[in-house]
Amino acid sequence: MPICVNIDDIEEGQNVLQTRGGAMSTKMVYGNDCNMMIAVRGPGYHSHPHTHDAEQINYVTSGEVWVFINDRGFLMKAGDLCRIPRNAVHWAWNRSGGDVTLIEVHAPACDPLVRKGAFGLYFEDETPDLSTSVDTVRSGIEVDPMEIEARVLGLSVDELKAELAAANSN
Template identity: 25%
Template sequence: MKNIVNVNEVQKRKVKEGIEMCVLAWGGSLMMTQVFFKKGTASDPHSHKHEQLSYVVKGDFTYIIDDKRYEVKQGHSIYIPPNVPHWVEAITDGILVDVFTPIREDFLKKGD
């Protein structure tokens, strides 16, 4: 459990070219991450058992969730149900805060 985390003190890890993330606070069944995107980059299509909320801190993004397209920008949030295929593309440089339940154990195995 990490219940107090300063994003400026957490090392970012490369997800893929143009995308970096860091694990912020987690405990119980909740986890928060911050993800940094370069313009034009996209996550790989994926699904997971976790419920996910994403909040756009900065930038413009396109989400594809279960083949439906959503355009979101700074100040928007979006819900992604468990086990639903999805991916996100950065239209501009941007930052997302993602919250998961249950916690992403796979993220903790990478050094946090």
């Protein structure tokens, strides 16, 4: 594992569970105490609400995406940054008709060994120490994302369901 690599040399992976369609591809690098993912989320992509015992910083390089943190939602566009505190319930939804590209940084690292194509950045004589890496928790989350999304977007739950049904029929 080299300590420096070109992005084109990193395997692409699809690493995140979705609840409502769309696709996401990622390229992930990691060290002992942090990781970085470049994530491309297609139209309709909706991640499952989850937590991790890591702080996360997101930066949108192109496109736009809704990011939900606990009971709040934020429309992020190219050039926007946001921080997701440790253990906050969060998820993302690409409601646009185009791809969105985000750079996500987690500290400590989210466990890279469970992510397809994750690439460690280490000197040849360095021994990786992932003892501080954290798991992503997707079960036991007591959040109704549709209720929060409807409120944030100024819609009723029925209106949001109708919008999703129409989008899925296309």
